[in-house]
Amino acid sequence: MATHSELRDFWEHRLEGDWTESGVGYRALGRPFNSWMYRVREEVFLREVGQLDLRGASVLDAGSGTGFYVRLWERLGAGDVTGCDMTDAAVERLRGRFPNHRFVRQDVSELDAFEDAGFDAASCMDVLFHITDDDRYAAAFRSLGRVVRPGGTLVISENCLQRPEQRGEHQVNRTLETISTLADKAGFDIVRRVPMLMLMNAQVDASLPWRKAWGGFLRAATVTAPTGWLAGALLYRVDRKLVRGRRESPTTELLVLRRREED
Template sequence: MRNEDDHQRFWEDRLAEDWTVSGVGYQALGRPFNAWMYRVRREVFLREVRSLSISDTSRILDVGSGTGFYVDCWREAGAGEVVGSDLTESAVGRLRGRFPDVTFVQVDITRAQDELPEASFDAASCMDVLFHITDDERYLAGLRNIARLVKPGGSFVLSENFLNRPRDRTAHQVSRTKEWIVSALEGAGFRVERRVPMLVLMNAQVDAPRVWRKVWGGALRAVTLTQPTGWLAGAALYQVDRQLVRRMSESPTTELMICRRTGS
């Protein structure tokens, strides 16, 4: 079986078993903690996309919709039409049931596909997806495909880890360097406009020194061993993180980036 088939099966199985914020988030920390974490994500996402020219005539593409979290955010931000997509059949089937008035398509954004017309979206989002594309060539192909779908002058909103240290690889995730990601975006036809922290303490500290990564990761797993303690830890850290993401210019974990599609 090819590696890309393994990758798709991994996500088919995971989302079929856990179609919640923990299934698409930091699963080891449990659902209550992830629910608080996603509250911070929502606040950051809405703050940033509301600064874009989004209106009831805007057409948005959400790549890797998962549970539909960011589909819901786009609609809250005032987008007129949102089209969702996902790699997995299990997610697309459930998304169509949850959002009967939204179009969802099953696509692998790293492959050439004709399901969506060129330059037909005013903005696109790809949240917590790109670092799960472990092959660099497929990553680059995914960015080129997204660029093909966004109108010139349109926006691209993504989340990534943007490491200042050498890349870090696990079986289903690769955290790449900030320089490599920016170069890949520019090569695909995007101009970076800004990058802001999306989380600070409520996620794996992938861009921190090794000792802190280990210590904080162990502390998070310890306080989330049960659902009640996970809820309490999430509630406490939510209040801290929602302040930190506004005050800090960089984060040791996931950040949100806004890009503009170049061209005429």
């Protein structure tokens, strides 16, 4: 398993060379497919977070990457958006893309650049499962709990396995029990958990035969840019319906959490 320094170097190199949806997404499936996948992510985020009254809110987007969710916070009417990323490659480009917002190089497991209870809301999207060190993973929840004000909102995406944990070099898929326990210890209650994707991503919480079969199909379907675009366009129509009709997902889910009021 990669060390924290190795992970940072991995993402620095990856985002420096590919600052697009495929750079931050499922790279093996190519940019055309990822572009369709992110349309589903966008619809789910806007639908779920749009239910909250966060207009004019002060927001932290931790692990901003390309700024995809920074732009969605803008669309939802956030008053002030601050972003951070562990890589210089992302921070420098984010500052150019969003000159009216503040961006700093900061790891989500630290967040010491920010004041206690300094934000009404925070998001940490498609980041946490890339933290392979368990201590840093727990520290990320504590850091987010420190910077979000009591009564504030945290929005994350996670894989929430109800099967055994899966550990890889650059990703760890943790159990729903682990995630819920650490969120609780950091002062958060899970308000809502919904599918963010269904078929357009690795089926990490499905049986091994299905995971391998579907993964092989996706890689074959996206072997060229044109076929990847077509596969994405077709699955987009399916996934955007499935995420509305299902309560749980075999892949990435969106969680809305509320920071408990202090005693």
